[in-house]
Amino acid sequence: MPIVEAHILEGYSPTEKSRLTTALTDAIRFVVPAPDEAITVMLHEYPSEAYARGGQHRKPAPALPDPTQIVRAYLAAMEARDLDTAKTTLGVGFQMVFPGTRPMTELSELIDWSKGRYRFVKKTYDGFDALHSGGVAVVYARGTLYGEWMDGTPFEGIRFIDRFEIARDKIQRQDVWNDMAEVRAQ
Structure with missing residues (x-):
């Protein structure tokens, strides 16, 4: 049973997060012969204040349109x-x-x-x-x-x-x- 954990910054809508979990599930199914219900995807959200790159706090990139x-x-x-x-x-x-x-x-x-x-x-x-x-x-x-x-x-x-x-x-x-x-x- 594959378990995928993804870390993202807060700011994505429920629809965008749903698209992401679906895409991650599909990516796993390209390689692992597991039914969808056996694949667990967990998103861990972090406030932008908890993230810095190059010493700078960053906002999440806007999601791409479907x-x-x-x-x-x-x-x-x-x-x-x-x-x-x-x-x-x-x-x-x-x-x-x-x-x-x-x-x-x-x-x-x-x-x-x-x-x-x-x-x-x-x-x-x-x-x-x-x-x-x-x-x-x-x-x-x-x-x-x-x-x-x-x-x-x-x-x-x-x-x-x-x-x-x-x-x-x-x-x-x-x-x-x-x-x-x-x-x-x-």
Whole structure:
């Protein structure tokens, strides 16, 4: 039964502490074959006056936003075609790659590219998976697409996976995989 103890400065919200204990539990499960209920995570909080580095008392760093929520906000804005809001979630140098495209850097490029493919498309989400890798948060959104082809014929149940890289609280990259071309060819 793994027991993990983490020492943190006071100042994090209950939601942020819950995210931390969940992330620590997940990290243990990457290596130790224990069920979640067998993993104990304890947070020990200390007032900032009880901590000094270099002789200076320090305040805790603000918690990073949940990368899954950043992705959800972006996807909701895109589906609503609220491009101004969607742009606020994107970092400098943002790139997106969709099936059969070169990297695009502007949301308007995506809108132009999709105009001849379908009248509209929406997503049903089966889940979001987040992890940290190589200095960035990685979020996978997965589910199915539904919408209407250019001739008015409806479609549904087309699988997709979107992979996002988030750094400095902004989406840096989006890669998209889906079965739209295969379904369309039928």
